[in-house]
Amino acid sequence: xxxxxxxxxxxxxxxxxxxxxxxxxxxxxxxxxxxxxxxxxxxxxxxxxxxxxxxxxxxxxxxxxxxxxxxxxxxxxxxxxxxxxxxxxxxxxxxxxxxxxxxxxxxxxxxxxxxxxxxxxxxxxxxxxxxxxxxxxxxxxxxxxxxxxxxxxxxxxxxxxxxxxxxxxxxxxxxxxxxxxxxxxxxxxxxxxxxxxxxxxxxxxxxxxxxxxxxxxxxxxxxxxxxxxxxxxxxxxxxxxxxxxxxxxxxxxxxxxxxxxxxxxxxxxxxxxxxxxxxxxxxxxxxxxxxxxxxxxxxxxxxxxxxxxxxxxxxxxxxxxxxxxxxxxxxxxxxxxxxxxxxxxxxxxxxxxxxxxxxxxxxxxxxxxxxxxxxxxxxxxxxxxxxxxxxxxxxxxxxxxxxxxxxxxxxxxxxxxxxxxxxxxxxxxxxxxxxxxxxxxxxxxxxxxxxxxxxxx
Numbered sequence: 328x329x330x331x332x333x334x335x336x337x338x339x340x341x342x343x344x345x346x347x348x349x350x351x352x353x354x355x356x357x358x359x360x361x362x363x364x365x366x367x368x369x370x371x372x373x374x375x376x377x378x379x380x381x382x383x384x385x386x387x388x389x390x391x392x393x394x395x396x397x398x399x400x401x402x403x404x405x406x407x408x409x410x411x412x413x414x415x416x417x418x419x420x421x422x423x424x425x426x427x428x429x430x431x432x433x434x435x436x437x438x439x440x441x442x443x444x445x446x447x448x449x450x451x452x453x454x455x456x457x458x459x460x461x462x463x464x465x466x467x468x469x470x471x472x473x474x475x476x477x478x479x480x481x482x483x484x485x486x487x488x489x490x491x492x493x494x495x496x497x498x499x500x501x502x503x504x505x506x507x508x509x510x511x512x513x514x515x516x517x518x519x520x521x522x523x524x525x526x527x528x529x530x531x532x533x534x535x536x537x538x539x540x541x542x543x544x545x546x547x548x549x550x551x552x553x554x555x556x557x558x559x560x561x562x563x564x565x566x567x568x569x570x571x572x573x574x575x576x577x578x579x580x581x582x583x584x585x586x587x588x589x590x591x592x593x594x595x596x597x598x599x600x601x602x603x604x605x606x607x608x609x610x611x612x613x614x615x616x617x618x619x620x621x622x623x624x625x626x627x628x629x630x631x632x633x634x635x636x637x638x639x640x641x642x643x644x645x646x647x648x649x650x651x652x653x654x655x656x657x658x659x660x661x662x663x664x665x666x667x668x669x670x671x672x673x674x675x676x677x678x679x680x681x682x683x684x685x686x687x688x689x690x691x692x693x694x695x696x697x698x699x700x701x702x703x704x705x706x707x708x709x710x711x712x713x714x715x716x717x718x719x720x721x722x723x724x725x726x727x728x729x730x731x732x733x734x735x736x737x738x739x740x741x742x743x744x745x746x747x748x749x750x751x752x753x754x755x756x757x758x759x760x761x762x763x764x765x766x767x768x769x770x771x772x773x774x775x776x777x778x779x780x781x782x783x784x
Contacts, residue, residue, distance in 0.1 A: 359466045359485065359705055360606070360634065362663070362690070364436045365403050366744035366777035370716020371667025372688020374628040377572040377614035378669070379558065381781060382438035385459040385493050388574050388612070389505025390558035392455040393497040396783070397445045397739065403779030404435040409750075411468070411706045415475055415767040423470035423703065432486060432517045434462040440493075445784070453498075457507075459491040464511075464605065467518075468704060472541075476703055478529035479762050481541070483704035486518035487511055487583075491554075500567075502559050509552035511581060511605070521547040522585055522603075524704065533650075540592045544599050544644050546585030552605070554578045564619050574612040580605030580635075589646055598647035601654075604638035606661070624671040632663040636695050655761065659695040666690075667714075680725030680733070684718035686746065694755075701757045706771050708755035716746030720781070742781035749774055 365383035368375035375383070379391025382401040407430045413421040425431075440457035448454070466485035470476060493507030513520050523545045530538040556576040560569045582604050589599040614628035636658035644652040667688035674680060690712035696705060720742035721727045723734035727741045752771040760766050 359464055360608075361405070361434055361463055361465055362632075362665070363405055363434075363748070363775065363777060364461050364463070365401060365438075366716055366746040366779040367669075367684070367686070367718055368667075369405070369748055369775065369777040370686030370688060370714055370718070370744070370746035371628065371669055372665045372690045372712065372714050372748075374612070374614075374630045374665040374667030374688055376576055376610050376612035376630050377558070377574040377628055378626060379572075379574065382440050382457070383436070383779075385438045385440055385457040385491060385507075386436070386461055386463075388556045388558055388576050388610075389457070389493045389495050389507055389554065390503040390556040390574070392440050392457055392493070392495040392505060393442075393453070393503040393558070394569075395440050395455065396442060398439070398441045398784040399781070400439050400784070401779055401781045402435075402437045403744070403777065404433045406430075406433055406776040406778070407467075407773060409771065409773035411470075411703070412770045413476065413703070413706075413765075413767060414770075415764070417475065417764070417767070419475045421470060421474045421476055423468060423474075423706075425467050426469040426482070430465075430467040434465045436461045453496055455495045455497075455505075457491075457493040457495075459489075459493065461489045461491065462487065463489050466704065468706075470703060472527070476764050477527040479764055480524065480526050480703045482525045483523065484518055485522045486513060486520070487522070488514055488517065493554075500563070501561065502557065504555075504557050506553065506555040509554060509578070509581075510549065511552065511583065512549040513547040519545070521545045521587055528591070534591075534596075536591050541590075543590040544587070544601070545590075546587030546599060546601060548583045548585050550581040550583050550605075552579040552581040564616075566621075568616075568619055569614075570616050570619060572612075572614045574610070574614075576608075576610040576612075578608040578610075580607050580638075582638075589644070596646075596648075597650075600645045601642055603642065604640070606634040606636045606638070608635075609633045622673055624669075624673070626669045628665075628667050630665040630667075632661075632665070634661040634663075634695075636661050656700050657697060658700075659697070661695040662693075664691045674722075680722050682718075682720040682722070682742075684720075684744075686714075686716040686718065688714045688748075690714075698757050698759060699761055701755075701760055701765060701769075702762075703765065706755075706769050708752045708769065708771065710750050710752040710771075712748055712750045714746055714748035714775075716744065716777070718742060718744040737784055738782050740781075740783040742783075744777070744779040744781065746777040747775070748777070
């Protein structure tokens, strides 16, 4: 009991130190970066870096993969919907969204991890390998073709995926390290398989294109980044399970050199090229379990993200005929604070052979995009996000959905995670924009439903 009280005191002291040390006066988000890659994390406001105890650890903290037993698999998706409302200073109103009830293709993820002894390498007990596919940067938005802002934008999409071969090593009972590659690319089966920006030609444009003609710039590329992480567990309970975890993750952001075409009315006018400088991202996290025994577990976590977006200066479009279409961006650095908690009931009497988790989380974020280069493709502003979720993990001799044995075909456990998140953006009054048509009040609301299926072998 004395040890447990001590652990709780240490954890809450560390949380206070983290809050006082790292959180600046303003906390900002990162444009089109997606934080959620599993429903278990989404339900906790993405505060999962220090917990990292399912297959999605491959993204959130590769070092956490050393906590996983055997072979673990998960696949999930995010169902994102919502609206963007623009009240122009010129009078007309514009309503946009994700092009339907939900964004299509939906951001999705897939993770597969394996402790090497589970693959027959008994002489390498401290190594874990994994492969993942995620959509950490994604964009899908549409506005009416005849709206006030159609000369600026009618639609934008960025169906970028990240292929993640990953490796983790347990140094000792206290410290694990992990890392891997991030192969950013586009796939032909996702949307159009390329980044796209569409708008209508403005009257009197420099190319002599008739006003109202649909314009499109597109491009694709493959770029290589990497990630590295550490997980430190200074305190464990008598069963060897963590009571306090501290984590740090670094993600390198490469430069996407997009090459494609510039079209007018569906006809190719020229080749086109542009660059997107993805940010370097740093994450600090701390998690503690005030309760962790054979019947119940309660975790509280605080994560802090910092992304260096300062390299994203412009999205200038360079045409093969020598013309350059200027698109300044000038993003700032960005911070995001995530707080989440999870309470688990292990094989409760009302649902034996199941572990049931209840989750909730909060995200505080502000925009790194200045008014001058604000754009309808990324209608960002300060926001608060609130989330809640549940998780169900079935062990033998239980039955998944009351039908499928949970130990069928070599599977040791089957689980499903569900979460809902509401992103409530503050109304943003844009003034002195480089595109005067965009001056006015912007109001965005998004809803996210997350679903993940897990299997442990």
